[in-house]
Amino acid sequence: MLSVAKQIFLLATYIIRRIIQTIGLLFLLSIILFALVNIAPGGPLSAYGGKRIRPERIELIKRQFGLDQPLPVQYVYWLAGNDWMQVDSDGDGIKDSPGSRKGILRGDFGFSYRTRQPVLEEIGSRLPNTITLMGITMIVALVIAIPIGIFSAIKQYSVFDFFATTFSFAGQAIPEFWLGLLLILIFYAWLKNPVTGEPLLPPGGMYSLESGFSLADRISHLVLPVLTGALGWIAWYSRFLRSSLLDILPQNYLRSARARGLSERRVIYKHALSNAMIPIVTLLALDLPYIFTGAVLIETIFAWPGMGRLYYQAAVERDYPLLMAVLIIGAAFIILSNLLADILYAYLDPRVRYE
């Protein structure tokens, strides 16, 4: 057995090594993403100003956006800024003043083409909303999926298992936009509160504007989007846990545990579940970025001002600085989630070591 200090040392070394790799990976990724985003058909100028845009305006906007520079130069400006060099600010061909951009290495992700606001401000206003919605959705999904998965596995081929399996197929098959609209129709348009006569649940938004803060109001606004988002995850995780447990339940070490007189409850929850959860952790880590990147359809249908909608709008309108920021931050979350999964793996599975 390795000493605790040695284990910590190995873990720290591993994390540092992975973070250095992550930085390199993000750098490479930034080049690829920047190139892909910029060479994709269509551009911000065509979306900008609708269907018609005058040549005079094109020149002005290109200069204001920095699109008058070659792509590699645009990348350097995006990465390292241009405040250390002279630029042509008024289009007369003379480099007359220092640039104003600091670059992402110094925390300047630029400004949104659409709103002309700093990109980080735009993201900052949306990120908490997405974390709230998707975090609660994931927790609700896990809280429901894990018991379903366990009981389905223990009671394989029972009526419960039959319904759970059917439900999981349905949960994965039902499109979110359809389910979301159906839920709005039922709980907002059709069903009314018998006391007040008001709709049973709101159709969207984060809270009611008419009244002050109320916990019940906040929760009522979360019910439908969380339900819509959680359904797919419930189906996914419960099904996965079920098959993971079914693989483990016949194994010899569990038979030994039972032979030693351990209760069935203890065999399942202590010995079987802990091993069955290991692949679930991997899945969870891979789904973790959704908590930050959001879900476009749910946010759109339920008017939830989150990252998913921001990303979609940026993509449609070719808002390159915003799009790049969301992509790079999303990529960083994915890489870090994978790192977290690897670390948790070793924590949960003693066979995994870092040396």
Add this chain to the structure above:
Amino acid sequence: MFTKSRMLLSVSLIVMTSLILAACRSSVPTQNSIPSAEPLNEPTGVAVPDIDINKSVTIVIAEDPPSFNPMVADSGYDALVMELVMLGMTDVDPNGNVFAELAAELPSAENGSVILSDDESTMSVTWKMREDVQWQDGTPVTADDVLFTWNAISDPTNGSWIPGSDYIESVEKVDTYSFTVNYNTIYPGYLTQFGGEQVAIWPAHYCDAEQGFVTWDCGREPLSNGPFVLQEWVEGDHMTFVKNQNFYLAGKPEVEQVIVRIVPDDAVRKTMMMNGDADIDMWINVNTINDLKDNPTAKVSLSPTDRWVMRLFMNEAAKGTTDPAATPHPILSDVNVRKAIRMAVDVDTINSQIFYGLANPVWTEFFRPPYVCDVPRPEFDPEAAKALLEESGWTDSDGDGIRECNGCTTAEPGYKMEMEFITYAEYGEPLELTQQLIAEMLGEIGIQMNISVVEGSVLWDLAENGGIEQSGNFDIDLWDDGYAGVDPTDYVWEAYSEEAMEPNGGWNFFRWDNPVVDALIDEAYTLEEATRKDTFCAIADFINEEVPIIHLFTIPNAEAYSARLEGVQSSVNDLVTWNIADWKIK
């Protein structure tokens, strides 16, 4: 293992608790509070009055306005909220009549405010302003604000471009409430240049010129001189406006509060309208118009005139080229083919089958006041179309249902009558169905149309970025277009002139080259209304005869509004809030 389980449980509980707390945080999310203003004056008149909740109006729109300045991104939503807080010199009503806002009167040659140079090649316009309009902080709106706005717009570094700005030589202050605009040409659109749906006058004492016209903070935290004042903006969720106590029209507006809610999904917006939780749904589509026709809660307001004409653009240069003289299109450079296509498209069927009969058939560019030209409606006659194609040397010799060149003058013998037919995706299902129906109709007369749908950003991009139209890389395109406001002169130039054929030089991407029309367009730059009308109608005749474009129908410009509101009038010349100061609540 128990320890691990407990740890996992603890972590889960902490995460769950923090998320629930985050969800239930009591503070109101990010607010753009009413401008504080340093070193500018602290606005007054922003004290929130007691709101009668029955006099609150909720407008639902699909996305946040980028700002209050439509010149930044021209999304339409910016103009919608601009109308609530900012005034221009003039505005345009739904029938195309220009009316004064900040202007005391409309300048004209008759009242001596418009003076032409001796050779009638340039002009100057003197505007007189109302003296009773104030910003919400009590500061009067003066000519200094107009000059400040113009200087900010024309700043080459941080400025913008407004229609006709290239024609302005200078803007000079005459006195506190009047100024003169000197033009380097005759500019017929002068009346709406500092107004209309896009241009507002900005406060010199409040906006920071150093920040630039398109990026200044006051573009998102405006100081109002309009009927409402911005109280709160929670991005992606809602904006709240309250009545401006300093509004210059006494007793107006009757509406005390306006809430603009961001609801991206149109089906949800419609449901909210039907449930009585929204009062205005902006830019509804034909499906919603049809669904609401008998609804007791939500009504539909249609603009009396329309702007957007669905049309077919036919490329007269060979696909992938931009010079119709050097490389004429093998099929579409023959005017008889273009005429045959026009005869083969049944607009009424498209209207009834896809647009519930709500579209208005249109067959000329000049169909709405003040320029209405008498152009005969083309007949739908597929048999005549077939005959015309036969006459032009396009026959189906191999019996595959597609014609080939057998004696035509524009292509090699045997060249198949097969073309790409493009439209844009953002419009949605009705346009794609229209495209399919037209392809079927043309198939009936032996023209094979291969349909494709692309994003607008790809269709309309610059030539060097591979923009399909600017680089001439298409055969026939289908989309909606039309001039804004009441002055079509610049629009006609950029759509039909020879100069506008150049890649990125304009929007004559279908490369129709007619020197007589070029001369007519030049003649339209006059203030003589009779001459202008004759000129536009002469151009209309040429378009009708040579068919560079096939005009099909207009899409209704419509808004849904709550039955409890009076005075709501959709306008193709402006956003629905253009007259919000006059709205009444039943």
